[in-house]
Amino acid sequence: DAGVIQSPRHEVTEMGQEVTLRCKPISGHNSLFWYRQTMMRGLELLIYFNNNVPIDDSGMPEDRFSAKMPNASFSTLKIQPSEPRDSAVYFCASSSPVLAVLTDTQYFGPGTRLTVL
Amino acid sequence: AQSVTQPDIHITVSEGASLELRCNYSYGATPYLFWYVQSPGQGLQLLLKYFSGDTLVQGIKGFEAEFKRSQSSFNLRKPSVHWSDAAEYFCAVGARAGGTSYGKLTFGQGTILTVHP
Numbered sequence: 001d002a003g004v005i006q007s008p009r010h011e012v013t014e015m016g017q018e019v020t021l022r023c024k025p026i027s028g029h030n031s032l033f034w035y036r037q038t039m040m041r042g043l044e045l046l047i048y049f050n051n052n053v054p055i056d057d058s059g060m061p062e063d064r065f066s067a068k069m070p071n072a073s074f075s076t077l078k079i080q081p082s083e084p085r086d087s088a089v090y091f092c093a094s095s096s097p098v099l100a101v102l103t104d105t106q107y108f109g110p111g112t113r114l115t116v117l
Numbered sequence: 118a119q120s121v122t123q124p125d126i127h128i129t130v131s132e133g134a135s136l137e138l139r140c141n142y143s144y145g146a147t148p149y150l151f152w153y154v155q156s157p158g159q160g161l162q163l164l165l166k167y168f169s170g171d172t173l174v175q176g177i178k179g180f181e182a183e184f185k186r187s188q189s190s191f192n193l194r195k196p197s198v199h200w201s202d203a204a205e206y207f208c209a210v211g212a213r214a215g216g217t218s219y220g221k222l223t224f225g226q227g228t229i230l231t232v233h234p
Contacts, residue, residue, distance in 0.1 A: 004160075033221075043161075043207065043224045056221065091160055105151070106222055108160035 002026075004109035006092050012115045018080040021112045024073055025094030033106060034067055034077050035091040043091075049075065082116045089113050119144040119210045123225035130198050131233045138193040138228050140182075140208030149211035150191040151222065152182055156204045164206075167191065178202070203232045 005024040013019055025032050033048040047057040049069045057067070064083070069075040079086055093106040120143040130136055142148060149168055153161040165176025172184040182193045191208060206229075209222040 042226045045221065045223075048221065093161075104149075105163055105166060108153075108162070110160045 004092055004094055004107055006090075006109035006112050008112060009110060010113045010115075012117065013082055014117050015083055016081045017116075018078065019082045019086075019114060019116075021077040021090050021092075021114070023075045023077070023092030023109060025075070025092070026096075026107055027073070029094035029096045029107075030072065031095045031106075032069060032075050033093040033095075034075070035093065036088045037091060037111070038088045046077070079114075082114075084116045087114055087116050119148060119212060119223045121208050121210050121223055121225035123206075123208055123228050125228045126226070127229045127231070129231040129233060132200050133197050136193075136195045136198045136202070136230070138206050138208075138230070140191045140193065140225060141189050142191065142208070142210045143189065144210055144212070147186065150182075150184060151209040151211065152176065152180070152191070152193050153207045153209060153224075154178075154204050155207065155227075161207060164193070198230075198232055200232045200234060203230055205229050 004026055007022045011019060031050050034046040035043050036046055037043045044059055046059045047067045048055055052069045052072060065079055067077045089111045091111045092109045095104050095106045122141045124139050151166045152164040154164050155161045164180050165174050165182055167174045167184045174182050180193060180195050182191055184191050205227045207227045208225045211222045
């Protein structure tokens with residue numbers, strides 16, 4: 001299995017530009033998570049989906065952030081407009097909770113390192 | 118709501134020495150517990166997990182962890198550390214079932230392990 005795939009691995013952009021991060025979960029997994037990792041705040045859950053439906057987006061910092069999951073094999077996290085404080089590593093993870101009510105192992109992608117100048 | 122505390126931000130050990138990384142959790146019932154490891158520039162990799170049964174859990178790379186309900190702890194141990202174990206270690210807790218918490222993991226702030234030769 002290829003594991004969770006994220007693209008791009010690195011992104012450098014200027015303030016005000018739109019940024020789109022992409023994630024392909026492990027085939028057969030029905031839960032997908034977006035995290036942000038910074039030195040100051042550690043690992044933060046931004047949003048998670050179950051069966052392509054957003055379940056909890058309380059971690060999304062502002063309206064500038066949006067996430068979609070149009071199908072079971074693809075998700076995007078968009079930042080528009082981007083700001084320097086958005087610079088971080090963004091991780092996508094997927095899991096397959098049993099019976100949709102039990103927590104199970106999350107498998108992480110390699111991350112996207114975003115730098116906003 | 119669940120929470121995780123890793124009291125040690127940074128630990129330094131000599132190669133060959135034993136290791137114990139502390140993790141305390143807060144949760145209303147018996148939680149699901151995880152330890153992940155993150156090498157520089159990489160995503161998080163699962164070391165081990167506790168769901169039920171034997172409270173001493175064996176993981177990959179020679180790691181083990183013990184769930185102690187009375188102390189709300191899930192400390193990670195290794196009898197002899199190798200230089201390749203240098204990384205950041207995260208403890209995480211997941212809700213058992215139900216509600217909007219299912220599927221979510223709450224991570225601690227992480228413990229950075231440095232290994233001296």
